[in-house]
Amino acid sequence: MSPSLAPATTGIDALTAWLDETAEGLDDGSVPASTVLPALGAAGVLAIGAGPFGGEGDIADAVEAVAGVSAHSLAAGFVFWSQRTYLEYLLQSPNAALRDRLAPDLVSGRLAGATGLSNAMKFLSGLEELQIRARADRGAIVFDGRMPWVTNLRPEGFHVAGVAEGEDGRILCVSFAGDDEGLVRSPDLGLMGLRSTNTAALSVASVRLDAERVIHPDAAGWLPQVRPAFLGLQCGMSIGLARRSLREAREAIGAGRSVLAPAIAELETRLAADAEALRSGLRSGLFRGQAAALFRIRIGLAAIAAEAVALELQASGGRAYLTAFGSGFARRYREAAFIPVITPSLVQLKGALTPHDQGAA
Template sequence: MGVTLDPALGGWLAAAAPGLDDGSADPEAVLRRLAGAGLFALGVPRAEGGAGGSVTEAVEAIAAVSWHSMAAGFLFWSQRTFIEYLLQSPNAALRVRLLPDLLAGRVAGATGLSNAMKFLSGLEELQVTARPEAAGWRIEGRLPWVTNLAPGGFHVAAAVALPGAAPFIAALPHDLPGLVRSPDLELMGMRATATAAIALHGTPVGPQHVLHADAVRWLPQVRPAFLGLQCGMAIGLARRALAEAAGHAGPAREVLRPAREGLAAALAGQERALREGLAQGLFHADAAALFRIRIALAGLVAEAVRLELQASGGRAYLRPQGEGFARRWREAAFVPVITPSLTQLEAALAAAEGRRERAA
């Protein structure tokens, strides 16, 4: 991997980070800045208006942004993941219609498939249902937690249960009748991420909105990108915390060097496993390997931020010196609960192990 942010963008993200955490910043400004730097185009084929390359470059770019602000990285993940859905959709007309505005940051893309990923692992039923009508379907349900629902305009992906048939995946524009966005959720941090709930009341959906007609077949295809891009946030935050810990090094902190070097080596190992797995397509057949990387990265983030606290000492608990640390502490607390949460991933691994044992 290896993406270096333009210094001007890095400076802007560093200055915006406190506001993105407390909710005073504009999340749509983040989309415009990242798009202006060409970051959404990484890993998108040139034929589709992108910069070429592979999804691993997008993972690294999310890590580079999350170094400065995991809230900005969270928005980046949502936008780039929705773009990936379009790239892997057989609905070429939908891709042609939506992709230019998404790449340019003029409209937001919200993944909306957290419930679907849990459904795929047998952890939850789909929360959106459809009833057929002449022109398509009417859908009902709720998506309780979705990020990047920019008030200026968004498209949100949703998995829809269809009685008597396979569930399908739809891309829903913000202005569909019956689609209602809640006020932003009252998060503890990372508040300027346009995170809200979606309610659907008899919302009309037609074939032109369908990303894929068979969610059960398609979701495993996009899950490596969904989770792999998500891992970029944890990587960036862990790197930053370790760099901050190293910056506080001195004779009194020398005792922390072995732990810091050990964490850095472990992080590099997980990054390498993620990069190789994505490049070689290993996670399509072995989702458990990707689940384990995601779990391991969450643990490394927690250890890295704790090490930053130890290295900083009492300064971490003072204002203004400790405000950056306090923000990273809140960001680290979010990593285990991003869907799929660590509990859900561990439950999926346990269920898969149980199935293997019964088969044996």
């Protein structure tokens, strides 16, 4: 199988084998980003929890699927997160026509979906102002602004969700298409890893849309409903990376490093507890009213991922620093460094928690 091509057969086993073969290339960009979505679509993972569009399970099952992919390649997990999160917006949108038109191509991987709502989620937590403005003009809505960092902007075709503030103060969520006039995609950003993720910036200059592209007309009230999926699916990346590093650490310890076994077991217990708390909170709807609880889980899982990679290094010893043996570890080390800065970053989440914690003191 050529590492530049998607798996020729379908199913989870074929996807797993392909990800293990291409993980380094997806990280350094030598395997084309265009291969990722077709591989995920062929394996059926994009449809998990997608209800009428072919997927069994719920959003918690989708988080587990993101974790499963991320254990083999965080680049692929990052794309998966963006795709499945955009799909979730449509599943929770009152715009059935837009959902029915786009969802089949999203679950198959023929069309890319980008969340584009990082700015909006930070706005929701009082961390920054919205970066897109909207105005009415002759029966259309005209948008101006920018999205400085968006993943899964696949040149072969994409839709991206964006939130804008109107002249009347109303906030709405819309779906921009890659071929909309006035929407300009930058070249891929020069990331130090996760390069095959089609991550770029977008300029929004007098883009005209009509009502058929409105995902939700009242985003201020709607965003808290979709935030649990946005952050929950994001947590799947930390869970998958931590599980993989802990497995590698456990397999690497020998008689000389058995002293690490208690630390590995303790971290496995913490990881399982946080993953269960996430799963339970998503299914019960807890996080819609208690965002702080979800923020703490996201922060905790990022810390666990970093500790897991550190334990993998200690268990592997100097061999992890040899290029002949340590390429997988080196990639996971870079991946762990990326987890804290995914928007909203850990610094931003901790800042959002500060008033809450002070009020509880």
